[in-house]
Amino acid sequence: DADVTQTPRNRITKTGKRIMLECSQTKGHDRMYWYRQDPGLGLRLIYYSFDVKDINKGEISDGYSVSRQAQAKFSLSLESAIPNQTALYFCATSDGPTEAFFGQGTRLTVV
Amino acid sequence: GEDVEQSLFLSVREGDSSVINCTYTDSSSTYLYWYKQEPGAGLQLLTYIFSNMDMKQDQRLTVLLNKKDKHLSLRIADTQTGDSAIYFCAQGDSGNTGKLIFGQGTTLQVKP
Numbered sequence: 001d002a003d004v005t006q007t008p009r010n011r012i013t014k015t016g017k018r019i020m021l022e023c024s025q026t027k028g029h030d031r032m033y034w035y036r037q038d039p040g041l042g043l044r045l046i047y048y049s050f051d052v053k054d055i056n057k058g059e060i061s062d063g064y065s066v067s068r069q070a071q072a073k074f075s076l077s078l079e080s081a082i083p084n085q086t087a088l089y090f091c092a093t094s095d096g097p098t099e100a101f102f103g104q105g106t107r108l109t110v111v
Numbered sequence: 112g113e114d115v116e117q118s119l120f121l122s123v124r125e126g127d128s129s130v131i132n133c134t135y136t137d138s139s140s141t142y143l144y145w146y147k148q149e150p151g152a153g154l155q156l157l158t159y160i161f162s163n164m165d166m167k168q169d170q171r172l173t174v175l176l177n178k179k180d181k182h183l184s185l186r187i188a189d190t191q192t193g194d195s196a197i198y199f200c201a202q203g204d205s206g207n208t209g210k211l212i213f214g215q216g217t218t219l220q221v222k223p
Binding site: 031035040043044090092096097100104 | 142154199208211212215
């Protein structure tokens with residue numbers, strides 16, 4: 001089984017819909033992150049969490065919210081999806097600064 | 112703010128060496144990283160270098176860090192077709208929180 005599992009892998013949704021992307025990890029790490037990847041822009045940090053009670057905004061948090069349901073679970077929500085949120089979304093986990101473990105990504109299309 | 116820059120594309124012949132370059136702006140970063148992304152997959156750490164090092168070698172990979180010029184490079188010796196992927200340079204934040212600032216990614220194409 002993968003260390004970091006993201007569901008769904010692909011999703012097409014309509015403008016204005018609420019959508020949740022889920023992430024779970026089996027590494028036992030406290031730190032979890034959500035990134036967004038756009039072609040030619042690399043990955044940008046949306047939100048990060050150091051434990052269940054510690055959630056922080058990243059570089060591009062507007063239009064997104066998160067929930068840390070347990071040490072192993074970190075969900076990303078788009079309250080009202082818009083087309084420029086079409087992107088590849090990655091969840092990651094780490095126990096410090098040396099290595100982050102990434103999920104396989106969720107490809108989200110907003111039409 | 113912090114920024115990381117990479118060229119977008121590199122093409123090499125199988126067996127040649129590949130050199131991917133990166134510049135960064137935050138001189139307080141403790142760690143600098145190279146991640147690899149294969150098609151349809153997430154990112155996987157290739158290597159990282161601590162900011163007080165100039166060079167790190169790991170099998171076919173050599174990382175060079177020039178702190179004065181804020182320049183990081185990744186050299187892949189004897190490049191194989193299986194090395195075709197997107198390579199991301201990233202810098203960690205000064206607080207060592209694990210947050211990463213990524214470059215745009217360099218697509219490495221290896222021709223047989």
